[in-house]
Amino acid sequence: MPHMRKAILIIVAAAVVISGLGFAAVHFGTVVVPARGGTYVEGIVGSPNYINPILCQFNQVDQDLVSLVFSGLTSTDAQGVVIPDLAERWEISPDGLRYTFHLRPDARWQDGAPVTSTDVAFTIQSIQDPGYQGPSELHNLWSSIQVDTPDAQTVVFTLPEPFAPFLEYTTQRIIPSHILATVSPQQLPTSQFNAQPVGTGPYKIAEVTAHYVTLDANPNYYGPQPHISHIRMQFYADDASLMAAEQRGEVAGLAQVLPEDMAILQKSTRLNVYSAPYAGYTMVFLNLNRPVFQDPAVRKALWEAIDRQGLIDRDLNGQGIVLNGPILPNSWAYDPNLPKITYDPKAAAAALDAAGWVDPNHEGVRSKDGVKLEFTLLTNNDDPVRTKMIDEIAQEWGAIGVRVHTQTIDMTELVRDHLYKRDYDALLYGWDLPAADPDPYPLWHSSQISDTGQNYVGYSDPTSDQLLEQARRTSDRNQRVALYSQFQQRFVDQAPAILLYQPVYTYAVDKQVKGLQITPLQTTGDRFRTVSDWYIATRRVLFTDARAKAQ
Template sequence: MRWQTLIAVVAILAVLVLAGLGAYRATTVLVPDSGGVYREGVAGSPRYLNPVLAAGNDVDRDIVALVFEGLTVADSKGQIQPRLATSWEVSSDSLRYTFHLREDVRWQDGVPLTADDVVFTVGLMRSPDLNGRQSAVDLWNAVQVERPDAHTVVLVLQEPFAPFLHLTTFGLLPAHLLKDVPPADLASHSFNLHPVGTGPFMVREVTDQHVLLGVNGSYYGTRPYLDAVEILLYPDYASVYAAYTRGEIQGISHLSATDADKAAANPSLNLFCTPLSGYGLVFLNLEHPIFQEREVRLALLLATDRQLLVSHILHHQAIVADGPVPVTSWAYSASATSYTYDPQAAIVLLEKAGWVDQDGDGVREKGRLKLEFALLTNDDETRIQLINELTRQWARIGVRAIPQTVGVAGLVRDFLQPRNYDALLYAWQRLPTDPDPYTQWHSTQKQGTGQNYTGYTSVEADLLMEQARKTADESQRAALYRQVWDILADDVPAIPLYQPVYCYAVDKQVHDVRLGPLYDYPDRLRTLTDWYINQRRVLVSEEPLWSQR
């Protein structure tokens, strides 16, 4: 009997414990807690942790995005939001931009941020000694800077330029540390590996194996949950994925198509894939006699199976592009003119235009002109596959494209910039957040450093682009841009192919990771201050208190 009584007592106690535990869990909730180190693997190594020098290095731009800040910042839709400037006004003539700086910002060494830092940074960007693009140097040399007081700065333009606000996202540099450094010497200065910014994270250590960032304790904004971020350095992206399998990292900064498939099948990983600003296209040299006929250009577009390119060659790390505006852009319109794959319509179009295969060799002719041309790209394996597939597709409608490849540097220097090509496969990357098409499609940009590589001319499109540059209202500017896209879609000066998709993976132990459309790779870290590893259980009634950081 005593054993039976003991068993009954134990059973009752177990029920009470389970009931209590259940009641506890029913009245409590898990909330984010501070602490933990997030480790992410990247391919490459840092060189210039400096916003005016970082443009050419992916690792540099990743770190700079966490350490430095600009007057403004672009959100996931490419629209401009306040950052170090709390607000701004634009004069009625659209020439004067007055920015009001936050008064609670300190550099990571404790010195207050002032308008002097803005004046200094703009002065640096005017210098050709920083090896920047001459067009950017010319732009900033045309901007006058005024400093009414310590927390106000005025940028004065010589003529209205509506996209200008999108250029104010540049990271500011501390004048008190660098004002005595000649611009020509900045690239060799120790600051580039021991930077001081205003952002939520600060560089603690840089070695050939990692970059360690700690939390900026004097940050004016919301403190990150994480105590530190460690960026581990690997020779290539394949090595980054292998590092995750060894347990060295929690985040994989970029995934190839093969590794993306592995990540999708891994139950420990969250996979994120999102459109990346940019697009691949085939430039058509409009000086070439056969490309002077719109029917030929349109036939090539109709005969291009872009979905096949995306699925079979790019392995779904891209989406079909219908024009020069990425779907990530605030100016994108799903109702813009587009074309579907229709090789039969392409054949009809060519035959009506007088292009027929007179000698039975599979290539159409019109008088003395044969419908053949060289199709050039760089020696990247994927690009080669793309031009070979385009060659096959166009052959089916009686067009002979002759695939050719050169080195990456030679493609731009020897062929694209001098307009010395027939047709050329290229990809625009990291397009600006304001989709101003002027430098790529305005007729004044057909020569020299302009990027109108096809030699396209449209009086109507020119006028619309000029009007858009003088229109401050963003919605009105978007409407003007859409008219330009429709004209380009009708004239077909190039063959739009695809917009890239960026894939990224993070271990499920890291919470609240969100990935929206990207304009550049560092945008994947846009919400890093909200990510957390640690959690704690609190009463439901206390949850609102814990959500206030």
């Protein structure tokens, strides 16, 4: 018995020791967590002109820097849902005409000045000013909206009529009135502010040179403090120079990876390659004023005759998503039951036969009522991928009896003299969608056919107009989904343009940079949406401390 008691005591003592060791492991063990510090160097093609949120729209480098330096009343999450930013909350009147925003009391400019409603009003009034030098569509959007500031923390927007997408336009980033109040909109493009801006975002400009811009973490930022202390954006003249810099180890990230470079970078042991859908589409604009494109049967046959997945695989290294309608697949308004436009040249040829477009004399081109199915397809000559694509498309259309002449010209001339002036037959080009709200009105409503509108194809369809108008007037998302579903179906039936693909944006970041999250991109700057979570430096802390902080 004494031996039995002794054995039991030994077992109990061992259990206590083991339990104590377990307790110590939990309470006194350490884990690695992100720490503040480090510098992230990203290479990008181009250089900044205006680090200013109301002038940055024409330059990707500007837009990327603005996304780090400035913020708006609201922002959008990865699903395109509007969320608070400088505004902590808002109310919308029952009639949908008044939007009241309440600013965060802790928001500060990077020079320490408080953010007030005066800054918001100043920003919008600068855009509304007739002398505004930024995009006309931004001016047109805000021109009829009244801005009131009942107190320093409150901003009220009054709309002339209900406009369901308006909330998302409050993501417009704000500029400081206390710095720019004496600068007129006409003078703003020449202001030193564009090179040495003061914003409200997670990073602030520290140094600007011809070759790079250095940003420091903003200690006045109202959101989570970034882990990475410094970001340097390094500028290169072209993609070849950027890739050479990567090979030399000059940069820790590439702002964009082109399809032709994918194979090289996917083999890299130093970089992680990230890809995400980008908000826009590449399409063939069809000038519906041309007799050859006034028959929907012709337009739909042209759509069916293009091997779009083949174009993506051959020319983009798979970096694209085939589109079947004007609302992007990652949008809440996308109709997943929309009929798919599949590559079927035999069906396309049969549809042309049925519509009376024939080639009885075997001349290689179809005709109907004296109109030949013959036209010119334009694109910009500085994009080798698009140049290759129009030749491939011309061959595919030629196989069904459509004669196509391809032509490439300078991009500025293409857009200014042909697309904007509606002086073209067919034109292959990309189009960015500036807002996460899926509202297709600007591109497809007949009121936008005028010179200042963006309905560049001249699509005029009373049924589509009615659906788009109703969807703009209601804030009920379920109603908008139903209306947009009908519009998408109508679009497929009418085929006013030939949608090819949604781009996939690809960038690369050194594997030593952790905490990145991949989300769909509304702008290229959205790759920094979670930049406060990125980290390079780490430190060890007690497990219990890390767990308490996580809770």
